[in-house]
Amino acid sequence: MSGARPGNPGHHAALALGDDALILAQRLGEWSGHAPELEEEVALANIALDLLGQARALLSLCGDEDELAFRREERAFRNVQLVERPNGDFAHTIARQLYFSTWQELLYGRLAGGTGPIAALAAKAVKECAYHRDHAEQWTLRLGDGTEESHRRMQAALDALWRYTGELWQPVEGLDVDWDALESAWRAGVTGVVTRATLGVPEGPQSSPWAAGAGRQGVHTEPFGRLLAEMQHLHRSHPGASW
Amino acid sequence: MSARPAHPTGAAAREAELRALAGSVPDPELPQVSLAELGVLRTVRATGPDRVEVELTPTYTGCPAIETMAEDVVRVLRERGGVAEVAVRTVLAPPWSTDDITAEGRRKLAEAGIAPPRPGRGADGPVPLELGIRCPNCGSADTALLSRFSSTACKALRRCASCREPFDHFKEL
Known part of the structure; x- marks a missing residue:
């Protein structure tokens, strides 16, 4: 695949989007055995599986998928910080899903019209993203417009993750996208759901002065190291292990 | 057209036979349905007397069944189709649909x-x-x-x- 050698824009884009999908898949996989109900456990695992499939396709454009997933150091990952944020309570997981899947569906929808391997993957994956976004919307409505406690927690989760959303508009080299229009569409989509859920759209900054907004440059938040340790330790301890 | 192989009809018939064989492989997770019926078998192409290239497309990007499907297609084309060399590729475009x-x-x-x-x-x-x-x-x-x-x-x-x-x-x- 000639468009994805290290250093060129195609490689950069595939790595960024591949890392987003890989890291969020890993986070969602952490719910296995812990989700609030069986159906939800299956749902989160299915979403994780979709994302893992996207990650494999995208990282394979950049090199050996296992090598990239299991042998890179923290600073070499290019995912947005939003996807590495810990699962928190269920509301935090749903808020992360709402912010990310709304963005991903809009972005892939735009990329699907292009040419090349990333466009092909986007055209395929955008249909899956629609289900992920729908899942996050249904839960946002249910929790926001639910009990006093679920409302409070859902609002707290939306607020806590808000400052990681600014990074989603940072242009990714190699992707021909109108990022301002993407941001407007995302804001309209999220505002619609949050309002219907009787919740408030957070008003704070969408980045923080210290690190938020730097995942694409390889700067990650503190919990990311522990995520990588768990994800990579088997491969590093037993290279080439299979079953 | 003059550059086509000497026995185009025979080659086409052979390809159709191999396609039917590959298409008859049951889906590993929904064994009631074959790969042809599921619509995931895209192409079967004989690239030489003993070589066949197969293209499969996944239902979902992360569908883990695709690897088993590929293994099953290789096995059936070898054992029942008598093909020595089978290469299976996964393609994403155009995206699969339930249609x-x-x-x-x-x-x-x-x-x-x-x-x-x-x-x-x-x-x-x-x-x-x-x-x-x-x-x-x-x-x-x-x-x-x-x-x-x-x-x-x-x-x-x-x-x-x-x-x-x-x-x-x-x-x-």
Whole structure:
């Protein structure tokens, strides 16, 4: 695949989007055995599986998928910080899903019209993203417009993750996208759901002065190291292990 | 045209035979349905007297069954097709859709207790409304969604209000 050698824009884009999908898949996989109900456990695992499939396709454009997933150091990952944020309570997981899947569906929808391997993957994956976004919307409505406690927690989760959303508009080299229009569409989509859920759209900054907004440059938040340790330790301890 | 092989008819017949063989492989997770009926077998091309190239497309990007499908296709083409060298490639474009499932495939899904997908969802269409999905056991239209995600990525879990049985629905993609 000639468009994805290290250093060129195609490689950069595939790595960024591949890392987003890989890291969020890993986070969602952490719910296995812990989700609030069986159906939800299956749902989160299915979403994780979709994302893992996207990650494999995208990282394979950049090199050996296992090598990239299991042998890179923290600073070499290019995912947005939003996807590495810990699962928190269920509301935090749903808020992360709402912010990310709304963005991903809009972005892939735009990329699907292009040419090349990333466009092909986007055209395929955008249909899956629609289900992920729908899942996050249904839960946002249910929790926001639910009990006093679920409302409070859902609002707290939306607020806590808000400052990681600014990074989603940072242009990714190699992707021909109108990022301002993407941001407007995302804001309209999220505002619609949050309002219907009787919740408030957070008003704070969408980045923080210290690190938020730097995942694409390889700067990650503190919990990311522990995520990588768990994800990579088997491969590093037993290279080439299979079953 | 003059550059075509000397026996085009024979080659085409051979390809059709191999295609039928590969297409007859059952889906590893839905063994009632073949790969041809599921619409995931894209091309079967004889590239030499003893070499065949096969293109498969996954239902969902992360579908883990695709690797088993590839192994099964290789095995059947070797053992029953007598082909020494089989190369299987996974292609994503154009994206698979539930509209690619044949009428026969739909019938078999329903027979196996899985409500088939409703036809005609465009690539850019919204997540479909949950109306009009009939219970594969008793035929009642009075069914409700339990979860959008079920035993595999391609199915949703529903329950019939008439016969009270839960069932899988192959959701539209």
